[in-house]
Amino acid sequence: MRISIQHLTKIFPSRTKGGEAVHAVEDMNIEIPSGQLVGLLGPSGCGKSTTLFMLSGLESPTSGKILFDDQDVTTLAAEKRGIGLVFQNYALYPHMTVEQNIRFPLDNMRIKKEEGNARALDAARLVQIEDLMSRKPNELSGGQQQRVAIARALVKMPNVLLLDEPLSNLDARLRLQTREEIKRIQRTTGITTVFVTHDQEEAMSICDTMVVMKLGVVQQIGAPQDIYDDPNNLFVANFLGTPPINIFKGYTEGGKVYIGGEAVAEAPASCGYENREVYVGIRPEGFIYDAEGAFTLRVDHIEVMGRDKSVVSVHECSTKPTVRSIIDSDVMLPPDAETLRFNIKPYKLFLFDAETEERLR
Amino acid sequence: MMEEKETVATLAETPKERNKPGLGARFKREKAPAGGDGLTPEGPTLSRGERFRRGLRSQSGWLFVTPALILMAVFTFYPIIAAFVGSFQQQYNGMTGTFNGWGFDNFIRVLKGDTGTGGANFVQCLVNTLLLTFVSVPLSTLLALLISVALNSIKRVQKLYQTVFFLPYLTNALAMGAVFATFFKIIGTPNNTDTVGIVNIVLGWFGIKPIDWVGLQSPHWQLGKLNIPWAKYIVTIIYEVWSGLPFKILILFSAMQSINKQYYDAAKVDGASRWTVLWHITAPMIMPQISYLLVTGIMGGMKQYSAIVGLFGETMGMNYDMGTMVGYLYNYIGLGQTGYAYAGSLILFVIIMIITWINNLITKKRTTY
Ligand SMILES: Nc1ncnc2c1ncn2[C@@H]1O[C@H](COP(=O)(O)OP(=O)(O)O)[C@@H](O)[C@H]1O
Ligand SMILES: [Mg+2]
Numbered sequence: 001m002r003i004s005i006q007h008l009t010k011i012f013p014s015r016t017k018g019g020e021a022v023h024a025v026e027d028m029n030i031e032i033p034s035g036q037l038v039g040l041l042g043p044s045g046c047g048k049s050t051t052l053f054m055l056s057g058l059e060s061p062t063s064g065k066i067l068f069d070d071q072d073v074t075t076l077a078a079e080k081r082g083i084g085l086v087f088q089n090y091a092l093y094p095h096m097t098v099e100q101n102i103r104f105p106l107d108n109m110r111i112k113k114e115e116g117n118a119r120a121l122d123a124a125r126l127v128q129i130e131d132l133m134s135r136k137p138n139e140l141s142g143g144q145q146q147r148v149a150i151a152r153a154l155v156k157m158p159n160v161l162l163l164d165e166p167l168s169n170l171d172a173r174l175r176l177q178t179r180e181e182i183k184r185i186q187r188t189t190g191i192t193t194v195f196v197t198h199d200q201e202e203a204m205s206i207c208d209t210m211v212v213m214k215l216g217v218v219q220q221i222g223a224p225q226d227i228y229d230d231p232n233n234l235f236v237a238n239f240l241g242t243p244p245i246n247i248f249k250g251y252t253e254g255g256k257v258y259i260g261g262e263a264v265a266e267a268p269a270s271c272g273y274e275n276r277e278v279y280v281g282i283r284p285e286g287f288i289y290d291a292e293g294a295f296t297l298r299v300d301h302i303e304v305m306g307r308d309k310s311v312v313s314v315h316e317c318s319t320k321p322t323v324r325s326i327i328d329s330d331v332m333l334p335p336d337a338e339t340l341r342f343n344i345k346p347y348k349l350f351l352f353d354a355e356t357e358e359r360l361r
Numbered sequence: 362m363m364e365e366k367e368t369v370a371t372l373a374e375t376p377k378e379r380n381k382p383g384l385g386a387r388f389k390r391e392k393a394p395a396g397g398d399g400l401t402p403e404g405p406t407l408s409r410g411e412r413f414r415r416g417l418r419s420q421s422g423w424l425f426v427t428p429a430l431i432l433m434a435v436f437t438f439y440p441i442i443a444a445f446v447g448s449f450q451q452q453y454n455g456m457t458g459t460f461n462g463w464g465f466d467n468f469i470r471v472l473k474g475d476t477g478t479g480g481a482n483f484v485q486c487l488v489n490t491l492l493l494t495f496v497s498v499p500l501s502t503l504l505a506l507l508i509s510v511a512l513n514s515i516k517r518v519q520k521l522y523q524t525v526f527f528l529p530y531l532t533n534a535l536a537m538g539a540v541f542a543t544f545f546k547i548i549g550t551p552n553n554t555d556t557v558g559i560v561n562i563v564l565g566w567f568g569i570k571p572i573d574w575v576g577l578q579s580p581h582w583q584l585g586k587l588n589i590p591w592a593k594y595i596v597t598i599i600y601e602v603w604s605g606l607p608f609k610i611l612i613l614f615s616a617m618q619s620i621n622k623q624y625y626d627a628a629k630v631d632g633a634s635r636w637t638v639l640w641h642i643t644a645p646m647i648m649p650q651i652s653y654l655l656v657t658g659i660m661g662g663m664k665q666y667s668a669i670v671g672l673f674g675e676t677m678g679m680n681y682d683m684g685t686m687v688g689y690l691y692n693y694i695g696l697g698q699t700g701y702a703y704a705g706s707l708i709l710f711v712i713i714m715i716i717t718w719i720n721n722l723i724t725k726k727r728t729t730y
Binding site: 056057058078079084085087089093094095096104105107108109152156 | 626627630648
């Protein structure tokens with residue numbers, strides 16, 4: 001099912017008199033093609049869950065429209081939208097067995113017992129919990145509970161699957177495993193899926209399309225790699241990538257980008273060659289060691305990680321305490337060097353306006 | 362009134378359900394404390410004085426319970442033993458303190474209703490008590506559940522209503538009973554339709570003749586030796602349901618408020634009707650509280666007495682036809698027939714034991730997730 005979100009806005013009135021209303025989502029416009037896995041990504045409190053709840057029909061928008069295919073579902077009740085929703089805390093009914101939990105939506109649809117049993121078993125097989133059917137939720141691990149929640153959402157064969165931070169309660173290993181599982185299930189079923197997370201790595205790893213949000217406003221929409229390679233603004237550049245991007249205060253002059261007196265790169269034509277304050281973002285993998293390089297960093301220490309090594313250094317123009325550059329492990333660095341010089345890969349360097357923090361291309 | 366003042370105290374103490382984390386809390390993943398618990402003192406490193414003080418502290422608990430133990434021994438254990446012994450003493454004479462041998466005579470006469478004193482009939486009292494209890498307690502709990510659900514769905518006024526519904530609970534039970542009785546009363550002769558209570562006035566609108574609900578002419582059915590004073594039953598049940606509501610609503614309503622809202626959201630997405638939500642989500646989630654109310658309600662019901670006296674006077678209706686088991690005991694103590702009272706109390710004790718046991722069986726099954 002194709003989802004179209006048009007000018008969607010949600011304002012929570014303030015709880016106290018005279019307090020400020022919360023603009024949880026503002027003028028959101030997204031087109032989601034059928035069968036895609038879309039990730040809503042942003043820091044906590046940026047309106048991801050609110051967006052999801054509006055899609056599900058549990059919250060009604062202040063303004064704007066939601067279309068499923070060509071049907072306007074903005075005011076349609078949650079149970080009539082044909083969606084499956086997996087809550088952040090799973091919300092499994094603690095007094096029901098796994099089977100009863102999975103069957104619950106079917107029972108509400110008054111589906112016959114045999115068919116219901118068969119479908120519940122199918123859903124359980126899909127998420128590989130068919131052996132746990134008679135357990136109660138509190139007898140399951142976090143990962144298993146999460147699978148039950150997915151099975152419950154899938155059993156009614158929804159047109160749209162909505163997942164709210166489905167991995168946040170799992171430990172690191174299980175998170176890795178489960179996110180691949182989600183991807184697999186989404187592939188097998190072909191259900192249009194919206195997936196909410198605050199973890200950029202998680203979103204990047206499984207999404208077809210990623211929507212980056214900040215304070216209720218969409219910052220950028222696109223394929224994960226495209227957003228990573230071509231961020232719209234400082235926030236997006238900063239939010240994506242581990243280790244995170246290095247950011248320096250700099251300026252442009254005569255077609256060059258300067259960081260603390262060193263010309264590190266050519267400036268793009270659009271930003272003009274006059275003195276202009278900019279933020280310079282350089283991805284950790286954007287550094288090439290060169291004894292004659294244009295950019296000098298004072299080395300703090302070097303972390304060896306096997307496949308590559310991480311030069312942790314300091315620079316007076318950096319907005320963060322340390323600068324991290326990742327170098328191939330077979331690049332030989334002079335031992336005990338106090339400073340190292342680098343050249344910068346131009347496509348790993350982004351310029352942002354110092355005022356608006358918008359990208360200068 | 363089913364002795365619910367008492368149940369408040371019990372609630373504050375240690376009903377098992379209270380100790381469980383709130384239902385909402387089940388959502389939160391509980392982290393096991395890392396490493397040792399940090400509580401176990403490291404024995405060998407303690408100084409002698411410290412060891413002595415700790416020993417004293419661990420034993421000093423006894424110091425605090427001793428007064429209570431003594432009081433219980435005097436006022437609880439002794440009477441229980443005395444009643445047990447007394448129930449087997451036949452034809453005990455309160456004036457001389459003599460009795461005519463040991464045996465089951467008291468029990469047989471009590472159960473047969475053959476006491477020869479014109480006092481209350483045990484079987485009648487037993488039937489009354491069981492019937493009133495097992496109708497009014499579930500009814501009032503069910504009603505409280507429905508009202509709580511209704512209240513819970515009114516978002517804005519929740520806090521206000523909580524107070525409003527708690528108020529009747531704080532008002533005096535006797536005042537409540539007096540007002541209540543006037544609703545059903547007929548003053549003067551039953552045929553004098555001018556001075557009837559509000560219930561009869563309302564019935565009059567539907568062409569029903571005034572019924573002497575609580576008086577001497579109250580209608581009843583006769584089942585052999587057993588009397589079924591249905592009009593008085595209705596009055597009593599309505600009274601007990603009504604007077605039991607505030608407390609029950611308070612308990613259920615606050616339990617409902619602690620249910621995580623996400624369960625309801627999930628149910629909504631899953632297409633559950635209001636009815637399904639009530640019976641398949643809300644009720645099971647507050648099952649500990651429901652069963653607590655049922656258990657304490659039934660216990661209180663088995664001991665009901667004051668409400669009956671309030672409504673029907675000291676003779677508990679006509680010839681004790683509204684007598685209860687506790688009423689029976691008071692009746693025979695009043696008549697100086699302590700042997701029958703003891704025997705009756707022992708039977709009551711056994712019945713309460715059986716009910717408690719059944720309660721435990723059921724609640725254990727229903728409330729373990
Ligand atoms: N029911 C509500 N009433 C008032 N404010 C809310 C409500 N739900 C969410 N908010 C506010 O809206 C903002 C977005 O919340 P949410 O969508 O839950 O964020 P996220 O899921 O991205 O962490 C937050 O500032 C939050 O405090
Ligand atoms: Mg959220």
